[in-house]
Structure formats: C-alpha cells, structure tokens
Amino acid sequence: MASLNCFASSFATPSASLSSSFIVATTDACSMTATDATTLGSRVLRSLVQEASINTQAQSLDLGGIVWLEHLNLVVGDMSTATKFYVDFLGMTPERDANPKSNHFNLGQQQLHLAAAEHDGDSPQRVTGSIGLTVPSLQSIRSRLPRAKSELKGSLFTVEGDDDANVLTVTCPWGNVIHLYDISIDDEHQCTDAASQSSSKKMVVFHSSGGVYGPHRMAVRGQPGIRYVEIACRKGTIDSIAEFYKELIGCHVTRTKGVAIVCVGPGVHLTFVESEQLTENSVKRMEGVHACIYIPNFQRTYNLLKERNLVWTNPRFMHLDSCETWEECLSSRTFRFKDILDLETGEKILELEHETRPMLHGQYMKVPPYIPN
Numbered sequence: 001m002a003s004l005n006c007f008a009s010s011f012a013t014p015s016a017s018l019s020s021s022f023i024v025a026t027t028d029a030c031s032m033t034a035t036d037a038t039t040l041g042s043r044v045l046r047s048l049v050q051e052a053s054i055n056t057q058a059q060s061l062d063l064g065g066i067v068w069l070e071h072l073n074l075v076v077g078d079m080s081t082a083t084k085f086y087v088d089f090l091g092m093t094p095e096r097d098a099n100p101k102s103n104h105f106n107l108g109q110q111q112l113h114l115a116a117a118e119h120d121g122d123s124p125q126r127v128t129g130s131i132g133l134t135v136p137s138l139q140s141i142r143s144r145l146p147r148a149k150s151e152l153k154g155s156l157f158t159v160e161g162d163d164d165a166n167v168l169t170v171t172c173p174w175g176n177v178i179h180l181y182d183i184s185i186d187d188e189h190q191c192t193d194a195a196s197q198s199s200s201k202k203m204v205v206f207h208s209s210g211g212v213y214g215p216h217r218m219a220v221r222g223q224p225g226i227r228y229v230e231i232a233c234r235k236g237t238i239d240s241i242a243e244f245y246k247e248l249i250g251c252h253v254t255r256t257k258g259v260a261i262v263c264v265g266p267g268v269h270l271t272f273v274e275s276e277q278l279t280e281n282s283v284k285r286m287e288g289v290h291a292c293i294y295i296p297n298f299q300r301t302y303n304l305l306k307e308r309n310l311v312w313t314n315p316r317f318m319h320l321d322s323c324e325t326w327e328e329c330l331s332s333r334t335f336r337f338k339d340i341l342d343l344e345t346g347e348k349i350l351e352l353e354h355e356t357r358p359m360l361h362g363q364y365m366k367v368p369p370y371i372p373n
Contacts, residue, residue: 038128038129038232038273038275038277038278038282039129039130039177039179039230039232040129040230040259040273041161041169041179042132042161042167042169042179042181043167045130045132045179045228045230045271046132046167046179046181046185046218048254048256048259048261048271049132049218049227049228049261049269049271050215050216050218051254052254052261052263052269053215053216053217053263053267053269054215054216055254056215056252056254056263057215058215059252060252063252063263063265063266063296064250064251064252064263064296065245065246065249065250065251065252065263065295065297065301066249066251066262066263066264066265066293066294066295067265067294067295067296067359068264068265068268068293068294068364068365069110069226069229069264069265069268069270069291069292069293070110070111070292070293070294070363070366071104071110071111071112071113071226071291071292072111072112072113072131072226072229072289072290072291072292073112073113073114073115073289073290073291073292073355074112074113074114074115074124074125074127074176074289075114075115075116075117075122075124075125075288076114076115076116076117076124076125076173076174077116077117077124077173077174078100078116078117079098079099079100079101079102079103079114079116080098080100081152081155081173082103082105082114082116082173083098083103084148084151084152085148085152085157085172085173086105086112086114086172087105088144088147088148088151089141089144089145089147089148089152090107090133090135090141090178090180091135091136091137091140091141091144091372091373092105092106092107092112092373093105093106093107093368093369093370093371093373094106095111095368095369100116101115101116102114102115102116104368106368106369106370107133107135107224107225107226107370108134108220108221108223108224108225108370109220109221109223109225109365109366109367109368109370110220110225110226111368112226113292123285124174124175124285125174125285125286125287125288125289126174126175126176126282126285126286127176127177127229127230127231127286127289128231128232128233128275128278128282128283128285128286129177129229129230129231129232129271129273129275130176130177130178130179130229130230131176131177131178131179131226131228131229131230132178132179132181132218132226132227132228132229132230133178133179133180133181133224133225133226133227134180134181134182134183134185134218134219134220134223134224134225134227135180135181135182135183135224136183136224136372136373137182137183137372137373138165138166138167138168138180138181138182139165139182140373141168141180142162142168145159152173155173155174156171156172156173156174156175157170157171157172157173158170158171159171165182166181166182166184166185167179167180167181167182167185168180175285181218181227183218183219183223183224185218186214186216186217186218186219215267217267218267219267220265220266220267220268221266221267224370224372225268226268227267227268227269228268228269228270228271229269229270229271229291230271230273231270231271231272231273231286231350231352232273232274232275232277232278232282233272233273233274233275233278233349233350234274234275234278234349234350235258235274235275235276236274237274237342237349237350238255238258238259238260238272238273238274239255239260240340240341240342240343240344240349241260241272241340241349241350242255242260242262242272243343244340244341244342244343245260245262245270247343248301248304248305248308248343249295249301250295250297250301251263251264258273258274259271259272259273259274260272264291264293270291270352272350283351286351286352287351288316288353289352289353290314290336290338290352290353290354290355291352291353291354291355292354292355292357293354293355293356293357294356294357294358294359294361294364294365295356295357295358295359296358296359298329298333298356298357298358298359298360299326301356302326302329302335305335305337306326308341308346310337310338310339310341311323311329311335311336311337312336312337312338312339312353313336314336314338314353317336317355320332320334321334321335321336323335323336333357333358333360333361333362334355334356334357334361335356336353336354336355336356337353337354337356338351338352338353338354339351340352
C-alpha cells in the first residue's frame with residue numbers, strides 16, 4: 001500500500017506524508033466475515049490509526065473539527081444477551097441495573113448505548129466494518145471464553161484470530177466484528193526519541209514516543225476505550241468522504257488509497273475503508289447506528305450543514321432533543337446529521353448519524369462509572 005498522505009483540517013498546519021516505514025501486512029488484507037461485514041483486520045487497522053495519530057500530532061495539537069467520541073448507539077436483539085456479551089464476557093460496566101429496553105455499557109470514559117429492538121422483525125444494527133476496543137486485560141476476557149461460548153451458543157458469536165496474546169477478534173451475537181487490544185500492547189514500543197525519554201520533565205516523558213500518553217498508543221487518553229470504528233464504504237467514494245469531514249466539520253483526515261482516517265478525539269478515529277465486498281444488505285443493517293460527538297465550532301458547523309439541508313431531527317430521540325431550528329439546537333445543545341455527501345454533486349454517499357454536541361454541553365467529558373474487568 002502506498003505511503004499515506006494527510007489532508008489536515010483548515011485549523012491545522014499544512015499536511016505531510018506519513019512515515020515511509022508504514023507497511024501494511026498482506027496477510028491481514030481486507031476480508032469478509034460470515035456476517036457480511038468487511039474488515040481490514042486488527043493488525044492493519046492498528047497500524048493505520050497509530051500512524052494517523054503520530055502524523056496528526058506531529059503537525060498540530062489543535063483537534064479542530066471533532067474533539068471527542070463519547071458513545072456509539074446500536075440496536076441489539078435483546079438486552080439479556082447483550083449483557084452476557086458486553087458485560088459478562090467483555091467486562092464493560094453497566095451504567096444502571098438490568099433493563100429489558102436499554103442500557104449504557106461503559107469502557108473507560110466512553111460508552112456503548114444499546115437498545116433492544118422495539119418490534120418483532122426489527123433487525124439488530126451492524127457496523128459494516130468493525131469496532132476497535134482497547135481493554136484492560138485480554139487474559140481476563142480469554143478466561144471467560146468457555147462461559148461465553150456456552151451462554152451465547154446459537155447466536156452469531158464467534159472468536160477469530162486468537163494467535164496473539166495482545167489482540168483478539170470476536171463477533172458479537174448479532175454480527176458486529178470487534179477487534180480487542182490489550183492496553184499493554186504498546187508497552188514494548190521502541191522509543192524513537194531518546195532525548196524526550198530522558199528528559200527531567202515528567203510531561204515531556206509522558207507524551208514522548210514510548211511514553212504513557214505517546215501518540216502511538218492504542219489506549220484512549222491512557223485508558224481502555226473505543227479506539228476506532230471501521231466503516232466500509234463503496235468504491236470511489238473515499239475522496240468525497242474525506243472532503244466532507246475536512247471541509248464541513250473541520251477534522252484532521254489522514255488519507256491513503258481507499259482509506260480515510262478521521263480524527264474524532266485524542267487517539268480516537270473513524271476509519272472509512274472502500275470495499276468491493278460491501279453489500280446492500282450490509283448498508284441497510286447499519287442504518288440507524290449513531291456516534292455521539294463533541295465539536296468546538298457548534299454554530300459554524302450547524303450553519304454549514306443547514307445550508308445543505310443536512311441537519312436532521314431523529315424521531316426516535318425526540319424525547320431528548322430536536323433541531324428543526326437554531327433555537328431548538330441552542331435549547332438542547334444538540335443537533336444531528338446523518339447523510340455524508342459528495343460536496344460537488346450533492347449526492348448522498350454514506351449514512352452515519354452524528355449526535356452533535358458543543359463543548360459546553362453538560363455531559364462533555366463526563367466520567368461514567370467504570371470498573372476494569
């Protein structure tokens with residue numbers, strides 16, 4: 001794969017190429033799972049997001065467009081099974097007592113907001129690519145595998161790629177591919193900045209290559225969390241997706257052939273990947289998935305999206321917010337958009353709902369209850 005070129009946001013310094021040492025292992029190339037999801041694989045994705053983080057921070061420490069990805073919202077089949085997978089097996093912390101309708105499952109400072117399908121026949125939602133989670137202990141998760149295999153028998157739950165102590169790929173009971181990374185995976189990272197590592201200043205050491213907050217880390221701000229979301233998209237659309245996030249949202253976007261990596265917080269990325277294997281069924285199954293994000297330029301971004309008729313009120317969440325007018329957005333401190341457009345033609349090329357909040361929202365950088373497990 002060619003070296004990566006970075007399209008920085010309008011808030012960043014001029015773009016530059018990523019390190020020429022970046023090489024994608026051909027043995028981890030794009031594959032299709034039994035559930036029609038397509039993924040580049042855990043190793044390739046790790047390399048991509050690490051290089052994107054290093055490159056972005058080398059250019060600018062200003063996040064620009066999106067400063068935090070707080071949660072992903074997914075519809076699941078039922079909450080009892082979801083709890084067995086996300087809490088009992090993966091070790092997330094539920095925010096409240098068991099609820100048959102919905103719950104929030106916490107990992108570090110981020111969350112999965114899960115809701116049971118409301119009507120018989122409703123399909124659980126499925127990300128077209130994969131979700132990358134950094135966890136406190138893969139050893140603990142592996143110790144819970146026998147119970148999970150027993151309790152989740154008959155579902156789409158599977159375990160793949162169990163040949164690396166620090167990486168594990170699993171499929172959730174409804175077909176979402178999840179790449180798991182042990183938080184210690186980068187502890188043996190070879191330092192490339194000996195001067196910083198030997199500095200007498202603690203913060204210099206912490207943020208250096210090899211430091212606890214180094215840009216190479218798969219940890220999210222030093223903690224477990226949602227490290228990335230991989231989203232498969234149609235061939236020929238990646239340039240338009242990159243331009244959408246760069247021009248309308250103001251994000252740092254790292255580009256390579258067929259891939260756009262959008263920075264959505266410190267060490268967090270949306271990774272868009274062109275796929276010839278993407279099916280209409282896969283696209284349909286992802287409709288309704290949403291990401292909750294925080295942005296520094298709330299009114300500016302609202303105006304840019306409103307000009308293109310992209311601001312949207314989700315009828316499913318009208319008990320939370322609406323955004324038919326700017327006044328409604330101000331009152332709820334939220335607006336939503338879901339359509340990603342080709343900015344030149346106006347054609348819709350992708351759907352991903354963004355629950356969009358300002359940094360002055362009362363829940364910005366909230367600390368949900370979380371017990372590493």
